[in-house]
Structure formats: structure tokens, C-alpha cells
Amino acid sequence: MRWWPGRKRNEDLERELRADLELEEEEQRASGVPAEEARYAALRAFGNTTLIREQTHEAWGWSQAERVLRDMRYAMRQLLRAPGFSVIAILILAIGIGATTAIFSLVNAVLLSPLPFPEPDRLVWASEQDHSLPGTAMDSLSYPNYFDWRADNHTLEGLASYRDGTVTMEIRGESQRLEARVVSANFFDVLRVAPLLGRDFRWEDEKAGNHTVMLSYAFWQQAFGSSREVVGKPIRIDGDNYTVAGVMPAGFQFPLDGAAPVLWKSIADDADGRSPATQQRGYDTLGVLGRLKPGVTVEQAKADLSVIAGNLAQRYPDSNKRLTSALVEPELEHLTGDTRGGLRLLFGAVFLVLLLVCANVAGLLLARGSRRSAEFALRTAIGASRGSLIRQLLLESLLLSLCGGLAGMGLGYGLLRVMLKYLPVEVPRISDAGMDVRVLGFVVLASLATGLSFGAFPAWRLSRSAPAAALRDGSRSVAGGKAQHRLHDGLVVAQTAIGMVLLIGAGLLMRSFVKILQVDPGFDAKHLLTFRVGVPFVPGRHDPHYLAYEQLLKRVAAIPGVEAVSAGWPLPMGNHSATVSFNIQGRPVALGDEPDAAVGIAMPGYFETMRIPLIAGRSLGEQDGLSGPPTIVVNQAFAKKYFPNESPIGHRMQVRMGDDVFEHPVREIVGVVGDVRTKALTADAEPQYFLPYAQAVVTNPYVVVRARGDVSGLLPAVRAAVHDVDNSVPVYEASTMEATLANAAARPRFQTYLLTCFAGIALLLAAMGLYGLLSYMVAQRTVEIGVRMALGAQRAGVLAMIVQRGLLLAGLGVGSGVAVFAMLTRLIAGMLFQVRATDPLTMAGMAGLLLVVSIAASCVPAYRAARLDPMRILREQ
Amino acid sequence: MSSMEKETQQQRSSLLQGTLDMLILRTLLYGPAHGHQIGKHIQRTTNDFLQMQHGSLYPALHRLEKRGWVTSKWETAPDRNREFKYYRLTEKGKKQLVVEESQWKQMAEAVARVMWPAAEES
Incomplete structure (x- = not known):
């Protein structure tokens, strides 16, 4: 041919x-x-x-391309012929596809994108598993355990360690506190990223005294003006000299969550001192990252490391007794672990919205198709095959959905921008979300799938209409018949059901969020300013450090408007925590079996300033100073757990924490304070004890300032006061306690807002679908209604008939929605706080809302039907 | 709506289509000819009985060409100094002519037996 x-x-x-x-x-x-x-x-x-x-x-035959073009032109003409219909359909599609696209781009950036390192699938996160706490992963390893894992494993090419840290540096005359990481010598090698300038860390950089750092690209630019001279030269960090080994390429960061560090220090830093961290097997601070040997599975690595952990548990029972096995996860999975549930929920919700959109547009097409039944009948009568009719109708649907997809892409991009603005910042990699190839591919696929699914039913249905009947009846009266009505009814019920599912979900999240906001954190967050100061400390010499704090607090207290000031650690919701093992005198246990509890540190007046209530005994005061007897205060949860039937006051306990001056002293419990939610608003307070800061100088505590009124204007005065005491001390991590709390609720707030937004769209669309169906029904049954009224039917009766119909469909939808939701409760249960996924109040409320909206949507066409003039209808017939 | 008219026309012409194809193939058995010649020839030989509009030949000619029964070529007419599109019967076309001829004969005999049963008996 x-x-x-x-x-x-x-x-x-x-x-x-x-x-x-x-x-x-x-x-x-x-x-x-x-x-x-x-x-x-x-x-x-x-x-x-x-x-x-x-x-x-015709004799030449249509080439495939010509045929598609011809059909396309025809489809385009059909859409242009009914611009109102087309615009509404495209708009609805754009909302569905746009919302889906925006959420997908989040999912894409956070969950789907590979880690930005060579062969990222071989990177694994590892940790120890405490067999007494199944299901909870220890976050960290101690140096000696890490060194043994690194040396003894057979499944990893490399195992690197990293831990958080901050450094004080003087930059352009101003002392600044900056993010840093302390990493093992093979850290960059395990990630397979070579320095841009200079050399990688070497094993000897891990030895005590070999202070070496790697600079980040951004910091190198900003602090050193991109000077190549800096490599190999010493720089001053925390009052010490460090040699710059090199500069990492731009954008390099690991771990990917948290703030980007300005530099990486070698672990020589932790090898200094009298009892260095690198020799304390019980001091867990390290995150570890491994690279699997080629062909090795995660399971194999887990088994391998578990053997080592088992051996260590036997050899070092004092510290390792309970750490009998290892946990290994792909690094990507570990990174995205706690965001996955939320993102899945949102994606599921947005997928439901898209389904609803499909059903909605299918209903529109069906109604419009009925009006075109004469056209289809004629085409069938003169020889168009059913296949060609279906092809034509599907092509129209695809054209609609592609237009919708195009508009949706724009909408989705806008939505994404807005979302990124209000997003909880701590979700790793989320700021990378944008429109990449994968998102574009998703939009095209989603559009095509949408077009096919909303087009398929009507196309199949409409192509079946018997031409003779349709031609005879014209477009005026019953065209399409019963089956078509049933399909249309089904679509409306489906929409209502999907709407119901989304409404219940949103309702539950809303109730849960309100509960979160009502949580009493255990202290008064109003008018509290918090910040840290980088007061340096020299191991073994605490007096000057502590006295500097005392002086500083006195100075800040003198600022007008300040009601109280103190310092403590960790700050509630501040993303810091530490647990330390302890023993209670008179209750002997083996060293390795000693219980752990969260540790806190407080300066005099801390509980009063935070307004944490004192339950029994006394608070920490000036007498718990450098020279006073060792003391300790516990919280209610601690008292309840360890002293269920007696007062803890007067008991003595020993905390396994030392600061080179106070080494594990036996302390007397002098007070019990109220519980504070430290980790999250939704997490119950854990047993916790507080040591007087003077007797446990381990980190720079947070200074907390209670103001008499508004706290926001206070920071400059505070900064000035601090610099008045010592100009070389940087103020950092300044925030208001209310902002910290708001941040703690950011994720549930985000999820709640978004799901509520989706549920609102769903409600609107479901109502539109019902309205459309009933309007169509009224139009179809005009003559019947006219005859009924001529025969004496009351207007109220007609009104009731239509509304009843609407209510029946909505009721069916609500019922099936509840049934469907009952099967999905598992997915949302984990997101809820103090609300059960089967909360009857929420279900009833949302069902009521949906039914009321459905009645409202039914009333308009019902009213129109009731106002019909029977005489005119019958005359026109 | 043009697409619909097209389809109606197609229905009407389909009846004669097979016959016309055969007549064209038979005409070309004499040698290559252009569209106008073929039309004129059919009209003349049937003593103007088949009063077709010449134009209706072209769809048929193009259809035959697509099926490979005829080929076409622009050639200068011997009597005029102009080029015409000459159609020429292919081997495949010759075979097709035999097939169609025998089918037509069977058809004509069958019709004849119904129409004139007496003649058949005698």
C-alpha cells in the first residue's frame, strides 16, 4: 500500500x-x-x-493520524459548542488534578526522590535495639559500641558516625553560635561525596588532639570569601585552633533533616579530656550510617550487626546488657519514617477528591449526553459503529481532562507555593518540592486516567441508546432510559459517599487538633522569651561558667518589663532530650539493669519562671549551688512510677551523669514538680528528674525570661544586657515559647487545614453533583410533573417529591460513606489524639452537615419544579 | 453536518460499487487509459445506458489503485500536447477481473433463473 x-x-x-x-x-x-x-x-x-x-x-482511507485529527477537531467543536459546560467541567477537573498534583509533588520530593548521593539504595541507618523496649528504636550509639560495629561487621563497606553540635566562632568581629556536626573520618567516603577543595578526613584525624574541620560551601563563601587560601590553615573555633581539611561541594548536607551545618569536625573533638566520650560505652550520642556491600540486603546487615551487638551485651553488661540486637533500615525509609503516614493520608484524601471529581464530571457528561442523544442516534442510524461513537466520546473526555490537567497544573503549582509557605518546616526535603519531570508525568497520567475513567461510563452508556427510540422521542422527553438514570444515581451516591469519607476524616482531625490545642503543656507559655547563650566552659573548672550565668541572669532580670528569669534544659518541645540511668538508694540492681529517665537541668527559679507547679517538698534554690549538698527534684510521673505508695521526698538517688566535678554523687530528692510535656503536645509526660545546674554543668541551658506584657520587643534589650556582661558571648536559638508551642502543633495543623480544605471541596462537589442530577431530572420529567399538577397534585407535593429523591440519594451516599470509612479507620487512627477513629459524634455531625447541604442542593431544582406552570407545559407538548 | 452527508452518500454508492469496479477493470484490459477515456468508453459501449457522471469514476479509480489492481502514471497524450493521468491494469488486477467476472456471471444466472423460470425449463 x-x-x-x-x-x-x-x-x-x-x-x-x-x-x-x-x-x-x-x-x-x-x-x-x-x-x-x-x-x-x-x-x-x-x-x-x-x-x-x-x-x-474516503477511497484513500483515513490514515490513523488524520482520523485522530478529525475526531479531535470534532471533539473540540463539541466542547466549544457548549462553553458553559466545558468551562465548568474543566474547572472541576482543574481543582481535582491541581490538588492531586500539589500533594503529589510533596510526596515526590519527600518520599520518592532518591537520596542525593551515589547509589543511595545502599545507604542504611543503623541503631541498637533495647530488648526491654520492643518497638522503640534507640536513636544513638556510644563511641565504643560504634567502633566495635565498624571494625567487626562483614556486610558494610563502611559505617560512619555523626552527631549534632554547635560551635562558637567570631565572624567579622561578632561572636556567633553556629551549627556543626562531629563526624567519623569515613563519613564523606560512606556518602561517596568528595571535598570540592582540599582533602577528605583521614583516620588519624580521629585521634585526640588532631583538630580538623571540613567547611560547608556556603560557610566558606560567607565567612572566608571563597578563598582557596583557607585550606590547610588553622581557624579559631570555640577558642581552639582547628585545621581546615577542605571544603565540601555546594548543597552537601547529611543528615537531610535539621539545620544545615556550617562545618564538620572530626571526632578528635570527643577524644579530648579526662574521660572522653570516645571511651564511654554508656554515653549514647551517635547516629550511624552504613553503606551496604554490593549485593548485601538490609536483613543480612541487620543479622550481622545483631551478632556484634549480642557479643557486646555479654562482654559489657554494665552498659550493654539490654542492647542485644541491631536495627537496620534503608536510610531513605528512616529519614521519611514519621512523615510517611501523614503524606499518605493526604495523598489518599486527595485521591478521593480526584475520584469524586471523576464521578462529578461523569454525571455532567451523562446529562449533557442525554441532550445529545438525537445526534448519537442519527449517527448510529446512518452507520456509525458503536466503537466509533465510544471513541468519539472518550476523545471528548480526554480533551476535557487534558485541558483540566493543564489548568490543574497551574493551580497545583500555586497551591504548592501556598502550602510550602505554611508547612511545618521540620519535614525533611519538603522545600525541594516543585514541578519536575516526574510531577509532569504524573499530571499527564492523572489527566489521562481521569479522562478515561469519567468518560468511560457515559460513553458506554450513551452508545447503547437505541437509535429508533431516541430519534422518535427527540431530546425532549425520556431519553436514555432507566439504566442511564440508575448510572447517574449511582454516580451521585458515590460522590456523596466519597464526600462523607473526607468529611469524617477532616472532622476527626479537626477534633483531634482542637484537643491538641487544649492540651495543658504543664507550664505557662504566655509572655515567655527563650534563648541560649554560648558561655564557654573549660572541663573541670565550672565556677567561672556558673558564675557567668548567675551574673547574666541578674543583668537580664534588671531589664524593665522582666518579671522573672532563670535557665534550664531541655526546653519543652525544644527537640532536645537525654535519658540517663539512675538507681534509688536501698533498691539495689545490677549496673546494666538500672532504669533510665529523662534528665533536666534547672537554675534557681526555673520552675517558678516557667510556672511549673510545685507539688511537694521545695523547689531548687540558691542553696543547691556549687558548694551545697547534692540535690534533685523529680516530676509527678517519676514519683508515680518509682514511689507509687510513698512520698519520694527525702529518698536518695544516684544519677549516672557527671560533669568532671560532680561525678555520680548520691542526691537527695527535695521536691516534686508538675509534669511537663517535653517531646510533643500529644505525648504524655515521661518520668523526669531535674538536677541543679550548678551541680551538673553539661550544656548551655536555655535562658527563660518571663515578661510582664508583650515579649516580642524584649530581645534587643536582652541581647544588649548579655553583651554588656561579655561581648564575646553569642545569643542564639532565640524564640518565644508560644512560637515553640505553635511549631510543635504545626504538623497536625497543616494536616487538619489541608484535609478540611479537601473535605470542603468534596462537600461542594457532591452538592453540585446532586443539584445537577435533580435539575436534570426535573427537566426530563417536566411533562410528567405538568400532568400531575394538572390532575391536582399540590406544589408542596411536587417539592417534597424532588427533595425526597435528593435525600434518598444523599442518605444512601452517607450510609456507604460511613461504611467505607469504617474500613479505613486504621489509616487515620495513628494521626488522632484523644479522639477515636470511630467517634460517633463526628460521624453524626458530618452526616448531618452533608444531609443539610444535600437538602439545600435539592431545594433549588425542587422549587423550580414546583413553580412549573402546568398549562404552559401541556400546551407546548 | 458534513460527516453525516458523507455517510449517506457512501451508502447509496455502495450498491453499484462492485459493478463499477469490474467495468473499469474490463475497460483497462484494452490498454492504459485516463479517467475521462474510461468514462466515455463505458458510456459509449453501453449505448449511453449507464449514464454515470464521469466524476464518480475517480473515487473508484483511487480505490482500485489503493488495492493494487491498477497503477497510475502521468503521461503525455499522443493526440494532445498535455499530460493525463493514465491508469494501467496490474497482474493482480487481471486476476481480480476474472474473479469478479465469474461472480457476476453466477449472479446474473441466479437472477435469470428467478426472473425467467420457463426459459430455464425449455
């Missing part, structure tokens, strides 16, 4: 026809026809030339 390009073939045909036509004209003239008439005679003899052309085209 020959295939000529269309244009050339057309020209050829034109030439052929012209040649033959001229010949005919000549012959006519030759047979005596006058010249001017010969032309017309020739044309007459030839016949309709346009028709000839068209028939010849």
Missing part, C-alpha cells in the same frame, strides 16, 4: 480532475456547444466535484 503525504496526494487529484475536466470541456465545444456553455456542460457531465473529492478521500 502506498502512503502519500496528504498534501501531495491532494494536489495530484486536483491536477487529474482539472485535466480531465478541460478535456471534457474541449469535447463539448468540439461537438458544437457554445464556448461559454461548454464549461457548465462539462461540469454537469462531471457531477459534484466537492463530493468527488470527498469520496476519493
